[in-house]
Amino acid sequence: MMESLTTSLQRVFGFDTFRTGQEAALTALEQGQDTLAILPTGAGKTLIYQLYGYRHPGCVLVISPLLSLMNDQVDRMRVTGFRRSAAINSLTSYVERQEILRHLGDYQFLFLSPEMLAQPQMLAQVQQLQLSLLVIDEAHCIVQWGPDFRPEYLLLGAIRSKLQQPLTLMLTATAGKTTRHEITKQLRTTPAIVAESVNRPNIFLDVENVADEPGKQVRLKSLVSQLQQPGVVYFSSKQQATDTALWLHQETGLKAAAYHAGLDSEDRFKIQQQFMAGQLDVICATSAFGMGIDKNNVRYVIHYHLPADLESYAQEIGRAGRDGKPSVAILLYAPGDEQLPLALGQSNRPDEETIQRYYAHPQQFSGDDPVIQLLAFYRQHGISQAAVTQMFTGRERERNRALAQMMAYARETHCLRERWLAAFDEQSPEHTVACCSPGNTPLNLNAVGLTRQQPMVTATTEREDWVARLQRLF
Numbered sequence: 229m230m231e232s233l234t235t236s237l238q239r240v241f242g243f244d245t246f247r248t249g250q251e252a253a254l255t256a257l258e259q260g261q262d263t264l265a266i267l268p269t270g271a272g273k274t275l276i277y278q279l280y281g282y283r284h285p286g287c288v289l290v291i292s293p294l295l296s297l298m299n300d301q302v303d304r305m306r307v308t309g310f311r312r313s314a315a316i317n318s319l320t321s322y323v324e325r326q327e328i329l330r331h332l333g334d335y336q337f338l339f340l341s342p343e344m345l346a347q348p349q350m351l352a353q354v355q356q357l358q359l360s361l362l363v364i365d366e367a368h369c370i371v372q373w374g375p376d377f378r379p380e381y382l383l384l385g386a387i388r389s390k391l392q393q394p395l396t397l398m399l400t401a402t403a404g405k406t407t408r409h410e411i412t413k414q415l416r417t418t419p420a421i422v423a424e425s426v427n428r429p430n431i432f433l434d435v436e437n438v439a440d441e442p443g444k445q446v447r448l449k450s451l452v453s454q455l456q457q458p459g460v461v462y463f464s465s466k467q468q469a470t471d472t473a474l475w476l477h478q479e480t481g482l483k484a485a486a487y488h489a490g491l492d493s494e495d496r497f498k499i500q501q502q503f504m505a506g507q508l509d510v511i512c513a514t515s516a517f518g519m520g521i522d523k524n525n526v527r528y529v530i531h532y533h534l535p536a537d538l539e540s541y542a543q544e545i546g547r548a549g550r551d552g553k554p555s556v557a558i559l560l561y562a563p564g565d566e567q568l569p570l571a572l573g574q575s576n577r578p579d580e581e582t583i584q585r586y587y588a589h590p591q592q593f594s595g596d597d598p599v600i601q602l603l604a605f606y607r608q609h610g611i612s613q614a615a616v617t618q619m620f621t622g623r624e625r626e627r628n629r630a631l632a633q634m635m636a637y638a639r640e641t642h643c644l645r646e647r648w649l650a651a652f653d654e655q656s657p658e659h660t661v662a663c664c665s666p667g668n669t670p671l672n673l674n675a676v677g678l679t680r681q682q683p684m685v686t687a688t689t690e691r692e693d694w695v696a697r698l699q700r701l702f
Contacts, residue, residue, distance in 0.1 A: 230283065233258070240282050240309070247272045253422045254279060257361070257397060262419035264367070264398040264411060268426060269546030273399045274301065277363045278310060280397070281336055286360030289394075290339045291384065293369045295319050295493060298339045300500075305337060315339035316350070319493055329353060342380040345387060359394040364415065367398040368539060371410045379605045385416040393417075402426055402542040404652050406626065426542050426652050430549045432556045432676045433644040433664035435637070444560050448472070448532060451558065453480050454673055456527040456680055457509040462544055464533040464568055466490040466514055472532070473512040483507065488514040515540065524550040527678065530558045536569040537630035538637060538651045554677050561638045561667060569631055577624070578603055580617055587613040641668050 233254050237243050246254075253265040253276045267273050281288040292298045298315045305313040312335050314328045332338070332353055344350055364370070370381045388396065398411055398419065412419060438444045452459060463469040466488040473486040485499045485508050502508050504523055529548045535541040541559075549555030578586070578599045586593055586603045593600045606616050633651050640647045644664035646656035657663075665671045673679045 233279070236279055236283055240279060241275065247275075249422050249424045250276055253397070256420040256422065257395060258283075260395065262396045262398075262415075262417045264400075264403070264408065264419045264421045264423075266400055266403045266408070266421070266423040268424055268428065269401045269543070269550065271401075271424065273365075273401075276399070277361060277397055278305065278308075278337075280361055281310075284360040286358040287333075287335055288337045288361045288363060289354065289357070289359055290337060290363040290365055291342055291345060292339050292365045293341065293378075294366075295341070297365075298341070299497075302337075302339055310337060312336040313339070316344055317341055333357060342378060342384060346380045346383050351387065351390065355391060359391060362388065362391065362394045362396045364396065364398045364411075366400060367411050368400040368403055368407055368543070370414050371407045372540065379602060382414060383609065385414050388415060388417075401546055402539045402652070404539060407539060425649075425654055426546075427645070427649055427654065427656075428546060428549065429657070430552055430554055431545060432554065432662065432678070433545075433648065434556060434558045434671050435640070435644060435665070435667040436558060436560050436671065437667040438560055438562045440562055444532065444562055445472075445475075447560060448530065449476065449479055451528075451530060452476060452482060452510055454679055455556070456678055457482075458503065458506070458511075458523075458526055459509070459528040459530065460511045460513055460526060460544075460547060461530045461532055462513055462515065462535075464514065464572060468532070469512040469514055473510075476510060476512070482509040484510045484512060486512045515544065523547075525553075526550070526555065527553075528556045528558065530560065532560055533568055534559070534561065534565040534638065535634060536572070536627065538633050538648060539630070541634065541637075542648070542652075556673075556676065556678050558671070559638060565638075566631060566635055569634075577620055580621075583613060583617050583620070587616075638667065640666050642666065 231239075233246075233251060234244075237246060249265060249267040249271055253263050253267075256263040257276075257280055265273060265276060277288050277290065290301070292301065292315075295317050298317055299319065302313050302315045314335050314337070316325055316328055316338070317340070320328070328335070333356070338354075338357075340350070340354075345354065364384065369378070370384065388394070396415060396417060396419070398415065400407075400411075403411065403423075408421065436447055438447050448461065452461070461469075461472065463472065466486075469488050470486040470490075473484040476482055476484040485502065487496060487499050491499070499508070499511070503511055526548045529545045531541070531544070535544070545557035548557055582599065583603060586600065587607065590604065590607060593603075595601060595604065603616065637644065637647050637651075643656065643659040644666055646659065649656045662676060
């Protein structure tokens with residue numbers, strides 16, 4: 229008879245009790261049910277498939293969206309005793325990849341991106357494995373990224389069929405009704421759903437109305453100068469994240485760095501490690517930053533640009549206050565900010581006329597255009613013109629609905645938490661002064677206990693401190 233889940237938990241991790249949602253998800257899997265686990269950031273989602281992999285023979289195949297996240301997960305798993313873990317991605321050297329492929333059947337955990345798994349040769353190798361569990365990590369990416377950014381996500385249902393429908397665990401921190409439906413539809417399953425509240429009572433919610441871009445910069449500088457560190461500032465622009473990190477360092481003396489997909493993998497890894505080690509005060513990042521980052525003392529998350537939807541916003545503010553201590557999520561809003569997510573949403577999406585012309589004469593189009601590459605992908609995989617048109621029309625409608633929800637949050641005058649939780653079909657607790665500060669209410673940092681305890685150390689005083697220390701030492 230197999231030992232209890234709690235006994236396995238104690239044996240492998242040394243914990244006496246599960247965190248919220250972990251045991252329910254494992255119980256469903258143990259009963260042979262595909263499972264969609266919607267658990268808040270920091271809830272320990274990786275433990276679910278690690279413990280399942282420990283208890284069952286075969287390989288746990290984890291589909292993960294980001295290279296840095298994948299490699300970080302493998303490193304952490306090896307440290308915690310799961311030595312037979314490997315990732316194959318574009319950062320894996322040829323020699324290392326060949327070595328992993330030669331011993332593929334020996335691995336207990338294998339991490340791949342959707343793009344890597346979709347390659348025919350890789351899929352053929354994976355089909356030879358005895359899979360105990362298929363894990364779709366950050367499953368909301370199927371909806372947020374699939375149709376017009378990383379279409380391989382939309383192949384996962386067909387691939388799952390080719391792998392003989394293995395037991396499947398889908399993991400995400402946020403998924404409203406529409407996203408849940410789309411995830412399960414794409415993966416062709418009717419899973420057990422384990423969902424915990426997205427509410428994080430220790431995160432104070434704030435919307436700050438500013439007049440224009442210069443006003444936004446002034447307010448950002450004021451906030452990061454006053455707030456307890458460390459913090460994350462999210463941008464929709466890679467260039468603006470880079471420029472602002474440099475500007476904040478020059479203006480405030482704070483140790484600031486930018487993190488986005490435009491940096492090479494080595495720089496991203498270095499910045500991530502510095503942030504984890506407490507060597508940086510603030511990260512200026514795009515949405516590429518944060519997935520799988522296990523740092524529990526982030527005190528604030530500021531959104532410089534308006535997110536496209538409340539699900540992304542919930543994912544990103546969830547990186548604050550994972551230690552349960554008071555933290556703050558601030559959205560800086562200037563009139564017209566909604567134009568940027570609208571423009572970004574349309575940048576890689578073909579209109580109906582382009583779809584029609586491409587399907588009629590594909591050879592007349594250049595393969596260098598990302599939009600044409602997207603259409604070529606769908607055509608090569610046998611998806612009809614009508615189906616592609618319908619998909620992008622639906623995508624447009626859904627994006628507009630999601631952005632309207634985000635705008636309603638930004639313009640809320642009563643209770644931000646009530647507005648936010650309503651989008652996830654949740655009831656809000658009674659409004660208090662410790663809950664939120666809508667855009668028509670000035671933010672009082674002292675009242676929520678988030679002001680800096682010590683005076684800020686500038687570059688000059690830091691040098692003086694070193695001189696004083698050296699004098700004491702000698």
